[in-house]
Amino acid sequence: MVRLVVDNRQIETEEGATVLQACLDNGIYIPNLCYLKEMDSPPGSCRLCLVEVDGYNQPITSCTIKVKEGMIVKTNTEHVRRLQRTAFELLLSVHHVDCRRCPANRSCELQRIAKYLHLGVKLKRFEQLERRVKIVQDHPCLEYVPSRCVLCGRCIFMCQRENGQAMLSFARRGLDTVISFFGEGDKARATCGQCYACVEACPVAALLIRNAHSQ
Amino acid sequence: MDHTRETEEEALLNDIASMLAAFEKERANLIPILQMIQERHHYLSASALQMxxxxxxxxxxxxxxxxxxxxxxxxxxxxxxxxxxxLGTACHLRGGDIILENFERKLGIKEAETTADREFSIDRVACVGCCALAPVAIIDDTVHGHMAPSKVEGLILGFEIEKQREKRGKQHGESKQ
Known part of the structure; x- marks a missing residue:
C-alpha cells in the first residue's frame, strides 16, 4: 500500500494506481472525461483531471501519474481551477447544448462537471461553434450524434477491449473530427449489437442504441 | 454506364490486390500502401480501404x-x-472562399468530392503563383483570374454546352452512317 496526502487528507491506495484513480476510490472527485479505470495508458486528452503535485512546477494530469509514497497532491488550487474551467469552456464551445431534449440529461458527465466547477452549461466566453458534420447513419444498431460528442475516445477504447479490434475510430481532423463506423464488410462487425460497451462508456449520449431514443 | 463502372472497380481492385502482395503485413506499411493506391488510381475507394x-x-x-x-x-x-x-492568402482576402462556395453550390458537391456523373471535381489549393489575379480558379489546365460568382455560372454553363454539342455531333455522325 502507498500512502499519499490529497487536499490535506491522508489516503491509502494500491501501488501502481494512478493519482486520479486513488482519489476517486477515496471519494475525492476530480473532473475527468476521457479516463476509464481499465486503461493502461490513459490518453490524458480532456485536460480536466489536472492537479498540483509537490515537486512539479506545473499542474499535471492526474490520470497519467502513478502514486508515490508521501506524495502531496492538491486538487483545488486556483491555478488548477482556472485551467479546468478553460478546458471545460472550450469543450462546451463545440457542444450543442440542448439538455432538455438530450437523453443524457441529469446523467450527463458535462452537467456534473459544470456543477462542480461552478459554471453553467450556457457559457459566453468563447464563441459557440456548431460543428457542421453530416450524421452518417451507416451502422445497423448504433446512432451517432456528432454535435454532442466530446471526442473523449472512451467508446473506441471499450470496443478495442471487448472485441480485440476497435470497430469504431476517429476519422478526419480538427473541428471535423468524428467517430466513424467505417467497415461494413468486417467480419468482426457481426458481433456488434451484443456488448454495447461503447454506448455505456459514452459520457454524453453521443452514441446511442438505434431507435432506443427518439431524436 | 453502371456496367462499365463495375468492371472498372473490379480492375482497380485486382490491380491493388496484385500490388499488395509486395507489402509485408505490418501496420507500419499502412500509409505507404495508401500512398501507392492513391498514386496509381488517384483515389481510395471504400472497397480498396477494406482490402x-x-x-x-x-x-x-x-x-x-x-x-x-x-x-x-x-x-x-x-x-x-x-x-x-x-485559397492562398491573396485569394482568401479577395473572397476565394465565396468562389469555392459558388462552385460547391452550383455542382451540389463539397470540396474534395466529385459529381455523380464524374464530370467535375472540386479541390482547394493554396496559392498557384498568380496572386495579382486573385481570386483564382484553375479548371483543367486553364487559369481563370479575377473570379466572380457570375463567372462560375458561365464556366459551368460553357462545359455543359460543349458537352451537348459533342453529344449532338456524335448523334449526327451516327445518323449519317
Missing part, C-alpha cells in the same frame, strides 16, 4: 481513420474536369 484492412489484419475503420486524417488522400475519383480553387 487494405484485410491485408494488414486491422479493422476497416482504423484504415479509414488514418486515411481521412491526411489531406493527401482523396476518396472520390477525379472528375473529367478538375476545378481547383485557390
Amino acid at each position: 487494405v484492412a484485410k491485408h494488414l489484419g486491422v479493422s476497416g475503420c482504423e484504415v479509414y481513420g488514418v486515411a481521412t486524417f491526411y489531406n493527401q488522400f482523396r476518396f472520390y475519383p477525379p472528375g473529367k474536369h478538375r476545378i481547383r480553387v485557390c
Whole structure:
C-alpha cells in the first residue's frame, strides 16, 4: 500500500494506481472525461483531471501519474481551477447544448462537471461553434450524434477491449473530427449489437442504441 | 454506364490486390500502401480501404481513420474536369472562399468530392503563383483570374454546352452512317 496526502487528507491506495484513480476510490472527485479505470495508458486528452503535485512546477494530469509514497497532491488550487474551467469552456464551445431534449440529461458527465466547477452549461466566453458534420447513419444498431460528442475516445477504447479490434475510430481532423463506423464488410462487425460497451462508456449520449431514443 | 463502372472497380481492385502482395503485413506499411493506391488510381475507394484492412489484419475503420486524417488522400475519383480553387492568402482576402462556395453550390458537391456523373471535381489549393489575379480558379489546365460568382455560372454553363454539342455531333455522325 502507498500512502499519499490529497487536499490535506491522508489516503491509502494500491501501488501502481494512478493519482486520479486513488482519489476517486477515496471519494475525492476530480473532473475527468476521457479516463476509464481499465486503461493502461490513459490518453490524458480532456485536460480536466489536472492537479498540483509537490515537486512539479506545473499542474499535471492526474490520470497519467502513478502514486508515490508521501506524495502531496492538491486538487483545488486556483491555478488548477482556472485551467479546468478553460478546458471545460472550450469543450462546451463545440457542444450543442440542448439538455432538455438530450437523453443524457441529469446523467450527463458535462452537467456534473459544470456543477462542480461552478459554471453553467450556457457559457459566453468563447464563441459557440456548431460543428457542421453530416450524421452518417451507416451502422445497423448504433446512432451517432456528432454535435454532442466530446471526442473523449472512451467508446473506441471499450470496443478495442471487448472485441480485440476497435470497430469504431476517429476519422478526419480538427473541428471535423468524428467517430466513424467505417467497415461494413468486417467480419468482426457481426458481433456488434451484443456488448454495447461503447454506448455505456459514452459520457454524453453521443452514441446511442438505434431507435432506443427518439431524436 | 453502371456496367462499365463495375468492371472498372473490379480492375482497380485486382490491380491493388496484385500490388499488395509486395507489402509485408505490418501496420507500419499502412500509409505507404495508401500512398501507392492513391498514386496509381488517384483515389481510395471504400472497397480498396477494406482490402487494405484485410491485408494488414486491422479493422476497416482504423484504415479509414488514418486515411481521412491526411489531406493527401482523396476518396472520390477525379472528375473529367478538375476545378481547383485557390485559397492562398491573396485569394482568401479577395473572397476565394465565396468562389469555392459558388462552385460547391452550383455542382451540389463539397470540396474534395466529385459529381455523380464524374464530370467535375472540386479541390482547394493554396496559392498557384498568380496572386495579382486573385481570386483564382484553375479548371483543367486553364487559369481563370479575377473570379466572380457570375463567372462560375458561365464556366459551368460553357462545359455543359460543349458537352451537348459533342453529344449532338456524335448523334449526327451516327445518323449519317
